[in-house]
Amino acid sequence: MKRILVGIKRVVDYNVRVRVKPDGSGVATEGAKMSINPFDEIALEEALRIKERGEAQEVVVVSIGTADAQAQLRTALAMGADRAILVQSESAVEPLDAARVLLKLIEREQPFAVLLGKQAIDDDNNQTGQMLAALWDRPQATFASRIELTGDVARVTREVDAGLETIEVDLPAVLTVDLRLNEPRYVKLPDIMKAKKKPLDTLTPADLGVSPRQRVRSTRYDAPAARQKGLVLKDVTELVAALKNRGLV
Amino acid sequence: MSHVLIVAEHDGRHLNPATAKCVSCAAQIPGARISIAVLGQGSAAIAAAAAALTGVTGVLHVESAANAHPLATVLAPQVAQLARDHAATHVFGPSTTFGKDLMPRVAALLDAPQLSDIMAVESAQQFRRPIYAGNIVLSVDVSGEPLIVGTVRTASFDAAPAGGSACVEAVSLAVPLPAYARFVSLSGATSDRPDLQTARRVVSGGRALGSEENFKLVYELADALGAAVGASRAAVDSGYAPNELQVGQTGKIIAPDLYIALGISGAIQHMTGIKDAKTIVAINKDADAPIFESADLGLVGDLFTILPELRAQLARS
Numbered sequence: 001m002k003r004i005l006v007g008i009k010r011v012v013d014y015n016v017r018v019r020v021k022p023d024g025s026g027v028a029t030e031g032a033k034m035s036i037n038p039f040d041e042i043a044l045e046e047a048l049r050i051k052e053r054g055e056a057q058e059v060v061v062v063s064i065g066t067a068d069a070q071a072q073l074r075t076a077l078a079m080g081a082d083r084a085i086l087v088q089s090e091s092a093v094e095p096l097d098a099a100r101v102l103l104k105l106i107e108r109e110q111p112f113a114v115l116l117g118k119q120a121i122d123d124d125n126n127q128t129g130q131m132l133a134a135l136w137d138r139p140q141a142t143f144a145s146r147i148e149l150t151g152d153v154a155r156v157t158r159e160v161d162a163g164l165e166t167i168e169v170d171l172p173a174v175l176t177v178d179l180r181l182n183e184p185r186y187v188k189l190p191d192i193m194k195a196k197k198k199p200l201d202t203l204t205p206a207d208l209g210v211s212p213r214q215r216v217r218s219t220r221y222d223a224p225a226a227r228q229k230g231l232v233l234k235d236v237t238e239l240v241a242a243l244k245n246r247g248l249v
Numbered sequence: 250m251s252h253v254l255i256v257a258e259h260d261g262r263h264l265n266p267a268t269a270k271c272v273s274c275a276a277q278i279p280g281a282r283i284s285i286a287v288l289g290q291g292s293a294a295i296a297a298a299a300a301a302l303t304g305v306t307g308v309l310h311v312e313s314a315a316n317a318h319p320l321a322t323v324l325a326p327q328v329a330q331l332a333r334d335h336a337a338t339h340v341f342g343p344s345t346t347f348g349k350d351l352m353p354r355v356a357a358l359l360d361a362p363q364l365s366d367i368m369a370v371e372s373a374q375q376f377r378r379p380i381y382a383g384n385i386v387l388s389v390d391v392s393g394e395p396l397i398v399g400t401v402r403t404a405s406f407d408a409a410p411a412g413g414s415a416c417v418e419a420v421s422l423a424v425p426l427p428a429y430a431r432f433v434s435l436s437g438a439t440s441d442r443p444d445l446q447t448a449r450r451v452v453s454g455g456r457a458l459g460s461e462e463n464f465k466l467v468y469e470l471a472d473a474l475g476a477a478v479g480a481s482r483a484a485v486d487s488g489y490a491p492n493e494l495q496v497g498q499t500g501k502i503i504a505p506d507l508y509i510a511l512g513i514s515g516a517i518q519h520m521t522g523i524k525d526a527k528t529i530v531a532i533n534k535d536a537d538a539p540i541f542e543s544a545d546l547g548l549v550g551d552l553f554t555i556l557p558e559l560r561a562q563l564a565r566s
């Protein structure tokens with residue numbers, strides 16, 4: 001079966017302005033709205049479109065996280081994924097171990113493509129896809145804004161600092177997606193009902209033979225140095241004068 | 250003692266200034282020896298430029314036709330081999346799309362943890378980095394790890410100046426390189442304008458510009474000021490400006506002396522890209538736009554009437 005594996009991370013919704021806990025021991029996320037990482041949603045949308053074009057037969061979504069991540073997996077199933085796997089871990093899993101978990105799932109599921117978001121908007125690491133590709137000894141095409149599949153090859157346009165780069169990768173491969181790849185669909189109510197009947201398996205990293213380690217310790221959380229609210233000027237003349245005063249023009 | 254191996258970024262002709270910023274970051278690790286790995290084809294001048302950066306103790310120069318284009322799949326095994334052969338304790342690259350693509354692959358090959366977007370060095374094993382789109386600064390400790398990989402948030406460091414004269418060592422590596430990824434093409438607007446990532450002045454346009462045609466107003470003001478051009482995600486998504494101009498969490502992180510935001514609301518994902526700008530000027534018709542919270546100078550009004558006047562007054566002065 002031609003299968004695509006898609007990673008889904010549960011994160012604080014991008015509209016929430018997160019804050020540091022008063023004692024600097026962590027991020028105050030209690031009660032915050034949680035969502036699918038926006039990049040992962042785009043990865044899933046792309047996988048669904050590939051399937052709808054007849055270029056894949058099954059889309060499997062995977063989340064590594066707490067039991068609560070079931071909610072995001074259900075949303076992914078409602079969007080159209082066929083089944084879901086939760087690799088449940090109550091403590092945070094670092095990117096290299098997340099890649100190890102995904103590699104074990106690849107061995108089980110034998111996908112021809114793994115689609116991940118290029119980064120998660122909580123820890124902003126931008127690591128897991130590249131690490132997975134290295135451990136799997138397969139190609140990576142990161143920051144994709146266009147993906148075309150022809151036979152055993154994917155032609156991917158990547159958003160890079162210099163513009164748009166196109167590369168060709170042999171499949172199977174890991175593709176990580178950028179924001180302009182597509183616009184994810186909205187979930188419709190009947191689909192939410194249907195999603196309740198779709199399979200969602202729960203495993204632990206240990207079931208897959210992975211024991212996550214904490215190698216990077218977070219010792220303190222601080223608010224960034226705040227910028228001062230500046231002057232609001234009356235008109236262009238004042239603005240030009242202020243710029244001159246500061247030696248900026 | 251620490252040995253920091255920095256992977257040079259270049260376009261086949263010039264050493265990217267991001268490399269000199271990585272050197273400044275590495276130089277903050279007490280007592281560190283700093284080497285730069287230059288992997289390329291026809292890259293002798295680039296290796297020489299790397300050797301001239303103050304603070305660099307050596308350049309490892311790997312010439313190969315395979316290195317003609319920066320493919321992570323091809324570069325990563327070579328960088329990992331260099332790190333092993335030269336007993337690196339830290340392998341750094343810039344937090345640009347080049348470094349973001351390559352470094353995690355290197356980290357996985359070396360079974361090393363990676364720290365992304367290093368913004369401050371506290372010791373050889375303690376660093377600070379932004380998370381949540383820069384809303385939080387995280388201090389991390391990797392004590393006990395013999396080797397770490399890092400990407401350097403270039404906006405947080407000044408470029409190491411030229412003036413050094415390190416040795417360039419030609420290195421040939423016997424590592425098998427995979428052929429499963431191939432470069433096809435690179436398209437980007439080549440312009441005579443200053444480069445967005447290093448420009449002292451930047452003028453950016455947002456959704457308010459309304460069309461690609463109107464976005465020319467942004468270019469005109471930028472040209473009048475000798476500035477680079479930037480854009481918000483909304484302006485890029487709408488097709489007013491090309492993707493490489495995007496500033497923010499998923500675009501470029503910049504630190505110009507002057508940043509002028511035209512019709513940009515100031516979403517956190519945008520602001521994280523300009524936190525280190527010295528002076529932010531906002532022009533927006535909505536007095537309650539969040540950008541005014543962090544702008545040094547603000548002007549409330551319609552940019553389509555303000556811009557011609559601003560250009561006229563700048564031309565006169």
Ligand SMILES: Cc1cc2nc3c(=O)[nH]c(=O)nc-3n(C[C@H](O)[C@H](O)[C@H](O)COP(=O)(O)OP(=O)(O)OC[C@H]3O[C@@H](n4cnc5c(N)ncnc54)[C@H](O)[C@@H]3O)c2cc1C
Nearest residue numbers: 455456457481482483497498499500512513514519534552
């Ligand atoms: C995961 C993720 C990553 C993101 N990454 C980025 C990123 O890297 N960079 C980025 O920029 N955004 C990013 N965004 C998007 C961000 O949240 C905002 O949607 C975006 O920055 C808005 O762009 P804008 O300010 O141009 O548009 P808007 O928010 O629509 O603001 C337009 C502004 O123009 C003003 N205006 C309208 N007409 C006029 C006029 N005639 N004269 C003067 N002012 C006028 C309005 O008052 C308004 O404030 C990201 C979002 C997500 C979810």
